[in-house]
Structures are given as structure tokens and as C-alpha cells.
């Protein structure tokens with residue numbers, strides 16, 4: 144069961160997401176002293192950070208930031224998801240408020256080594272199958288999430304927590320990605336998508352479950368939320384959407 148919240152603009156979406164993430168963060172920190180979150184790339188870091196970075200009620204120093212996927216490029220490369228979140232969020236926080244953010248290490252373009260290294264970082268922190276407090280995902284125009292693409296063998300990966308991909312249809316081709324065992328063990332997953340260009344795919348994802356697209360195959364133990372703007376929600380039936 145998923146809940147879809149629509150917002151009149153991307154600014155309103157960022158505001159709603161700020162409120163939602165801040166609440167999940169406070170609850171997690173109160174419960175176990177940390178907020179573990181996995182972040183996607185693309186438009187998500189900017190939509191996530193626009194208001195959140197100024198939220199005085201968020202204790203970022205208790206955040207453990209991992210990646211839903213990352214491109215196998217240097218950390219200062221324009222394609223790096225880490226670099227994007229660093230610009231949008233990390234660099235805007237005071238030095239005493241810095242979260243712990245994990246990176247894919249020094250393996251650059253070696254996707255297999257980067258996947259092994261990153262999975263070890265997850266094991267070192269979680270000790271067992273990760274149960275993220277929140278995983279933040281985008282929705283690709285083909286219905287992909289993380290770097291899990293339609294028809295790709297990685298959709299059937301059930302043992303590795305992190306897998307390499309070297310033929311991503313979305314450039315760059317070399318990436319690492321969380322797999323469904325981790326996504327489905329999350330306490331909550333929130334998809335964030337905006338723009339008229341996503342209308343058709345969002346309608347398919349939310350109202351045509353038989354398609355079994357990658358976004359539809361994310362079935363966490365916890366809840367699935369969709370944060371979308373009205374432009375992306377243009378083809379959804381009224382009963383599909385809720386007001387935040």
C-alpha cells in the first residue's frame with residue numbers, strides 16, 4: 144500500500160518533503176540515536192535539500208547518509224551523486240552539524256570493487272541486512288529506481304546487498320546500486336518525482352500494477368510514500384492521490 148501526496152509546485156513539494164523527512168529523522172533519533180537514510184541521485188538531492196538544509200529542528204549530526212545508488216566516477220565528478228548532495232546539503236551545514244556520509248571509496252570506475260567496498264561499509268555499520276529508517280528514491284522515465292532498470296538481470300538479485308552495473312541505459316554506464324533485499328527491508332521508502340514529463344510513467348506505476356516495473360517492485364516491510372508535484376500527477380485518478 145502506498146500513499147501519494149501531490150503538491151502544486153516543486154517548492155511546495157520540497158516543503159512537504161522537508162516536513163516528512165524531519166519528522167522521520169526526529170522519530171528515528173529518539174528511538175535509536177541515529178537516522179539512517181539512503182539517497183538517490185538525479186533531481187532528488189535538490190528537491191530534498193531546498194528547505195531541509197535550513198530546518199533548525201533536524202540534527203544532521205545524527206544522520207548516517209548512504210546511497211541508493213552511485214555512479215562509478217570520482218567524487219568530484221559532475222556525475223557523482225555524492226558531489227550533488229554535497230553541493231545541495233552537506234556544504235550548507237555548519238561543521239559541527241555534519242552527518243556521516245559514506246562514499247564508494249577510491250575505486251572510481253571499477254564497479255565490482257566499488258560494490259564490494261560499499262557493501263562492506265553497510266555490513267560494518269548495520270552488522271546485518273540493513274533496515275534503513277528511510278530510503279529516498281527517484282523515478283526514471285522508464286520506471287527505474289536506484290540503478291535497477293526494466294528487464295535488467297539485477298532485478299532478480301537476491302543475495303548481494305549492493306550490486307555493480309556496467310551497462311546502465313542511463314549514463315554513466317558504470318554504477319553501483321542497492322538491491323531489492325535492502326530496499327524491501329527498509330522501514331519506509333519515499334519516491335520523489337516532479338515534472339510533466341513523468342506524467343505517463345507515474346500513471347503506469349501507480350495505477351497499472353500488473354506492469355511490474357522496477358519502481359513497482361519495491362515492497363518494503365514499512366510504508367511507501369510518493370511525493371509528487373501536480374505536473375507529474377496530471378494523469379492520476381483522484382482516488383490515487385492524497386493531500387499532505
Ligand SMILES: O=C(O)[C@H](O)[C@@H](O)[C@H](O)[C@H](O)COP(=O)(O)O
Nearest residue numbers: 183184185186281282283288289
Ligand atoms: O543516480 C541516479 O541516476 C538516480 O538514482 C536515478 O535512479 C534517478 O533517481 C532517476 O533516474 C530519476 O532521476 P530524475 O529525478 O532526475 O528524473
